[in-house]
Amino acid sequence: MCITYNSDDYYFFEREDGEIARLTNRATYYSGEGRQVLQEVKEGLQEKREQYGKVKSLLQKSWKAVEGMDDDNMSRKKLINVVRDYHNDVCTDGGKCMVYEYNEKSDKIKSCYKLFVGYASYTTEITDRQSFQDENYPGDAFEIGIGWECYLERVMRGLSVEIGVSYIPKYKSKHDFTYTQTVKAELIGDVSSTLEKSILNLSLGMVERLGRSKKVQPLVRGGIFVTTDMGTKEKNKVRPPYSTDVKDRNYYLGTYVAHPGAYIGIGAQMPLGKQFVRIHGDLHKAFTNGDMVKWGVTAEFGF
Secondary structure (H helix, E strand, O other), X not given: XXXXXXXXXXXXXXXXXXXXXXXXXXXXXXXXXXXXXXXXXXXXXXXXXXXXXXXXXXXXXXHXXXXXXXXXXXXXXXXXXHHHHHHHHHOOOOOOOOOOOOOHHHHOOOEEEEEEEEEEEEEEOOOOOOOOOOOOOOEEEEEEEEEEEEEOOOOOOOEEEEEEEEEEEEEEEXXXXXXXXXXXXXXXXXXXEEEEEEEEEEEEEEEEEOOOOOOOEEEEEEEEEEEEEEEEEEEEEEEOOOOOOOEEEEEEEEEEEEEEEEXXXXXXXXXXXXXXXXXXXXXXXXXXXXXXXXXXXXXXXXX
């Protein structure tokens, strides 16, 4: 084990019987001048000789490990190799002693990719540029998507940041109503209106897994999103009052109309080998471009 304090490195060696020896690699600066510096150097050399003697005595069962203890080389890599040599020579059955090594890969930021499918219910959907601005076009749709999640365990246990892209190939809502106002001096009357579009959604948020269970972990999530309506079409069948004539009024309302919003949700995560599955329910609310409110249930697979 190695501990660094005030620029000094402290190495601890523990033998299989529990005996411990320490080796100190001190920073090469001195606080005094003249004779005081010489005294500090002398004390440092004396400490080094004593500590090296104790460590070599601790490793005496392995001649290769003892020879590897070089006074001029106290790098972590060198000392790890010494301990490994001792382990290979003495702990041949693998049952009496262990070697702990620093793994650079374990210190890297961990992340995963995700695939997900969901079911969304739009309780409120008012699209920009629609002919009847006061009308709501609720509907249901399935969505698919991909995502990436980065774990922030050093900041908070169970915390991660997520990025997702989801797509609804076809959103369709049909709504029948009576419109009592006039449009261009024409009284509209009964309307059967259908709204069709595809929807692309980009999201950025945080996920926090609660508890330490290895089976099921509850989670909470929240963040922001930008929804883009693509290829929106409005098809209306209009019948004026006191008339049996039905008129078709079809409109193409725009290629891309984006609006931002925020989302919150709760759910649970379960391990699946080295991967995981996750189910969560969410609420999405747009800030602008109409009062879009979406409730959804999503299943994720992380790998």
